[in-house]
Structure formats: structure tokens, C-alpha cells
Amino acid sequence: MQNLIDGKEYSNILLNKLKEKIKELKDKRLPKIVIIQVGNNLASNKYIKHKIKSVEKIGMLCDFKKLDENITQKDLLEIIENLNNDHIVDGIIVQLPLPNHIDSTVVNSVISYKKDADGFNPITLGNVMLGTSKIFPATPNGIIKLLEWKNVEIKGSNVVIIGRSNIVGKPLANMLINKSATVTVCNTQTKNTANIAKKADILISAAGCANLVTSEFVNKNMTIIDVGANFVDGKYCGDVNFNEVQDNVKLITPVPGGVGPMTIACLLENVYELYLQNI
């Protein structure tokens, strides 16, 4: 399809570039990521499998720790502290969601900003807001890279983001503001989201709500980025009713094969950058 933004294609280009850089390290220590999972969330199992496959593809080192879902927050934080102090670990991620008894905000602030592969630490996020960071939350960064790859003008454009989470909507809004976009961020209390969305040049949906974005939300000149990762009747889909809107917009990302693979590529770019700062 002509108006499709193929995240899989671009993520492969980025991963191959990383692979070349890692090959050039020759006798030096290789970059290493530690992935922590607490419990056995089925979607997390799938995402982690993809991450490990990409890590192996580019020749990075990976340690996967699958922890019992009843582990206490204190014990989890102790594991993270030990990894913070391990010089040969460059990046740490704790896969979300976590069980209810563990506070992800606390976990993200305990992962040192020097090993913050996901870009969720408050220091990283502060620097992202100020426009001084070299590490970015992976999903927002993947979205911006996709837009730039397809020469979608960000400067001066009207961007509507549906969703204000700390890991997607809020950092993405700040990153786009730093690139001189005019940004509107919607949440569940927003009145008439469809009307607001319809005027956008770029619509980014990160609500986690299948079939939220219908033809009422779009216009012919719009670029749509679908961040949603939803399971409906066992089928993986985004927030956008793809069949309904695909012919009525300029560019659109599919689910799967849009933002998801870009998130992994940007996550590993973060690990490589952290490695350069750590070595």
C-alpha cells in the first residue's frame, strides 16, 4: 500500500547500522543490556522475545532475568541497585506492566539514569523536556524517527496526541514542542476529541483503545501514527480502525509493523549510547 509507513523496514535499517557499529568495536567489551521481567504477563513474554531476538541480531550481549511475580519491591530494587553498580552492564530495562504490589514509578527512578535504556528515569525525562538529552524514551523517539524518515514536516505543524502517559504522550509532546510543533494532548476527559483530531496535520494515538480512531477523526492530508497495542478476540490491533481510515489519510502506520519495531530499535540505540558514555 502506497501510504503505509513501514516501521519494520526502517527499524531494520537502524538495527543494521547498530550492528555495523558493534562489529567495529572489535576487541573492546561489547554493549550489554539486562532485561528484567516480573511474573509471566503473556504480552510481555512476546515483547521480550522480540527484544532478545533484535539484541542477538546486532551482536549485543543480553541477560534476561525472569523473576517470580511475588518478589517484593524491596528485593527487586536491590537487584536493580546491584546492576547499577555492575560496570559491564550498560542498559537495564524492567518490562512493564509490573504486578500491582510494585510501583513502576519507584522502579524507574531507581534504575540509574546512566543505565536508563527505556528513558523513563525522572532525570532522563527532565533532560528530554529541556531538549538536552541524548537518551530518549524509545517509543516517542521511534515515532519521531518515522516521521522524519518519511519527510513529514514537524516544524510548524499541528500535532494531536491522544494519551498523556509518562512513557508515551507526555515525553512525545515535549520532544515535538522542542522541534517547533504545536501540540495538543488529549485524555479521557477531553471534550470532543474527534473534532480536535480532525484539524491535525499529524495524529498520534496512544490510548490503548481499539477502534477509537474512526473516519470522524481524520482528514485527507493527515499522517496517522498508531501506537496502540491491543488484543481483541486474540487478534493484535492498534487504536485506529485501519480499514475505515486508510484510504482517507495521507500516511498511516500499520499495527503490527509500525511503531512496535521502532520502539525496539530505539531502545537498543539508547543502550549503545549509554555504552559509549560508560566505557
Ligand code: NAD
Ligand atoms: P496508558 O494506559 O498509560 O495511557 C493511556 C492514555 O490514553 C491515558 O492518558 C488516557 O487518559 C488516554 N486515553 C485512553 N482512552 C482515551 C480516549 N478514549 N480518549 C482520549 N484519551 C484516552 O498507556 P500507554 O502506556 O501510554 O500506552 C498506550 C497504548 O500504546 C497501549 O495500547 C500500549 O500497549 C501501547 N504501547 C505501544 C508501544 C509500542 O511500542 N508499540 C509502546 C508503548 C505503549
